[in-house]
Amino acid sequence: MDEAVRGNQAVWERAATKYVNEYDEMLDLARGRWELFPRELELLEPVLSRGPVVVHFQSGHGLDDTALVRAGARKVVGVDYSVVTAGAAQRRAAEVGVPCHYVAAEVPGVPVRDECADLVYTGKGAVIWMRDIDAWARDAARVLRPGGSLFVYDAHPAVPMWSWDEDEPRIRPDRSYFAESHVNDTFPGNGAREWQWTLGQIVTAITRAGLRLDVLEEYAEPFWRPDDGYTAAAWSGRLPNAYALLAHK
Numbered sequence: 001m002d003e004a005v006r007g008n009q010a011v012w013e014r015a016a017t018k019y020v021n022e023y024d025e026m027l028d029l030a031r032g033r034w035e036l037f038p039r040e041l042e043l044l045e046p047v048l049s050r051g052p053v054v055v056h057f058q059s060g061h062g063l064d065d066t067a068l069v070r071a072g073a074r075k076v077v078g079v080d081y082s083v084v085t086a087g088a089a090q091r092r093a094a095e096v097g098v099p100c101h102y103v104a105a106e107v108p109g110v111p112v113r114d115e116c117a118d119l120v121y122t123g124k125g126a127v128i129w130m131r132d133i134d135a136w137a138r139d140a141a142r143v144l145r146p147g148g149s150l151f152v153y154d155a156h157p158a159v160p161m162w163s164w165d166e167d168e169p170r171i172r173p174d175r176s177y178f179a180e181s182h183v184n185d186t187f188p189g190n191g192a193r194e195w196q197w198t199l200g201q202i203v204t205a206i207t208r209a210g211l212r213l214d215v216l217e218e219y220a221e222p223f224w225r226p227d228d229g230y231t232a233a234a235w236s237g238r239l240p241n242a243y244a245l246l247a248h249k
Helices: 003-015 017-021 023-033 038-048 063-070 083-096 133-143 199-208
Strands: 053-057 075-080 100-104 117-123 144-155 181-183 193-195 212-219 242-248
Touching: 003 017, 003 083, 003 193, 017 023, 017 083, 023 063, 023 083, 038 117, 038 144, 038 212, 038 242, 053 063, 053 133, 063 075, 063 083, 063 100, 075 083, 083 100, 117 133, 133 144, 133 199, 199 212, 199 242
Parallel strands: 053 075, 053 117, 075 100, 117 144
Antiparallel strands: 144 242, 181 193, 212 242
């Protein structure tokens, strides 16, 4: 783990106290109020209908994992480099009674055996924390069984450029689509370094790892909005804010 990744881990260990402080609320969500997005369910239906074993790269709070089990997954192994986050997710899974198990570890370098998963699921704020996109894609390919699928639902790579102005969407003067990285200035990752991978770089890394692309879609709707109801003009339907990618081995 290099210095930048260690710094990001420290930021997320501090931010993860949110999952402890709001434990009861998140437990209620895990019990059935949290669902995958409708388009996720549509794209994953053929995979989930077969009762897959899932490995979730950068599993975060783990609510997507309980939703994956409700949608058909046989079990989910979540991997996140925040010990606090993985611990809180494991406690929730035990209380809800779902077959979700968590490991605190860095991605890439996921500590599971080769070809153990039918589905690698990731996204919703995950890819930006990858220091090496090619190593990430190779790790996904390594974990998947032949015929297994990689699914990503994440913020569009252009999102770091959009301002949060209410009147008009604007391009931030301090950002570039082709920059290597930038420092996050919003909660909860404030102060962490995000790596900027273009859509072309992400797709190329996946295909170079030996996976075949099935679906690539772009969406105007962001995968996350603030809880206070704030709405930025960049989210009004004119700009890309999220994407989905499905590939198979």
